[in-house]
Amino acid sequence: EVQLVESGGGLVQPGGSLRLSCPASGFTFSTYSMNWVRQTPGKGLEWVSYISSSSSIIYYADSVKGRFTTSRDNAKNSLYLQMNSLRAEDTAVYYCARNFLGSGGMIDYWGQGTLVTVSS
Amino acid sequence: EIVLTQSPATLSLSPGERATLSCRASQSVSTYLVWYQQKPGQAPRLLIYDASNRATGIPARFIGSGSGTDFTLTISSLEPEDFAVYYCQQRSNWPPLTFGGGTKVEIK
Numbered sequence: 001e002v003q004l005v006e007s008g009g010g011l012v013q014p015g016g017s018l019r020l021s022c023p024a025s026g027f028t029f030s031t032y033s034m035n036w037v038r039q040t041p042g043k044g045l046e047w048v049s050y051i052s053s054s055s056s057i058i059y060y061a062d063s064v065k066g067r068f069t070t071s072r073d074n075a076k077n078s079l080y081l082q083m084n085s086l087r088a089e090d091t092a093v094y095y096c097a098r099n100f101l102g103s104g105g106m107i108d109y110w111g112q113g114t115l116v117t118v119s120s
Numbered sequence: 121e122i123v124l125t126q127s128p129a130t131l132s133l134s135p136g137e138r139a140t141l142s143c144r145a146s147q148s149v150s151t152y153l154v155w156y157q158q159k160p161g162q163a164p165r166l167l168i169y170d171a172s173n174r175a176t177g178i179p180a181r182f183i184g185s186g187s188g189t190d191f192t193l194t195i196s197s198l199e200p201e202d203f204a205v206y207y208c209q210q211r212s213n214w215p216p217l218t219f220g221g222g223t224k225v226e227i228k
Binding site (some may be wrong): 050 | 152154156161162163164165166169170175203209210211214215216217219221222225
């Protein structure tokens with residue numbers, strides 16, 4: 001069974017930092033590209049970042065470029081999101097999400113999400 | 121960036137009725153259009169990929185159609201578990217991946 005379990009969310013002040021982690025199990029993590037997607041409470045979905053299986057390609061949404069860094073450790077079967085210079089508008093549930101094998105941009109599994117709240 | 125517009129925002133229907141959800145793209149996405157279902161407190165779930173292909177385990181009552189800029193998700197006969205929010209997403213021209221604003225299917 002595919003499992004993606006996000007952690008690391010919480011309350012942080014504007015300008016602060018957080019690091020999200022997403023250990024994966026139930027599949028060969030090193031062969032799949034991954035995404036971070038966020039959802040503002042009560043609102044819709046926003047793609048945040050993509051990382052290829054080997055980390056050779058990483059993309060970011062313009063709204064987080066220069067502030068967020070996506071990485072992965074295939075030896076530890078884990079995905080990470082380092083979030084710096086956090087703003088109130090970054091408040092959201094952050095999902096770790098797996099791309100369908102060989103298909104960029106089609107998400108076939110999502111974690112349950114971790115809530116990040118940016119507030120003073 | 122490709123903008124996806126979903127309509128209606130809310131659809132009020134009874135179990136057994138047909139639901140028709142629309143997703144319109146600001147430019148052609150060919151058939152690279154995905155549909156997800158999200159229930160309260162849960163993560164989204166893949167329903168339809170590449171406009172018309174049902175994901176593994178998705179019942180036949182979920183039917184995706186369309187190409188170019190206009191797409192439709194039809195639920196032929198609503199079951200109680202189908203009341204949820206539905207999102208479309210394009211993977212034709214990215215980054216960024218973009219999602220529609222969602223359609224909530226609620227019980228009338």
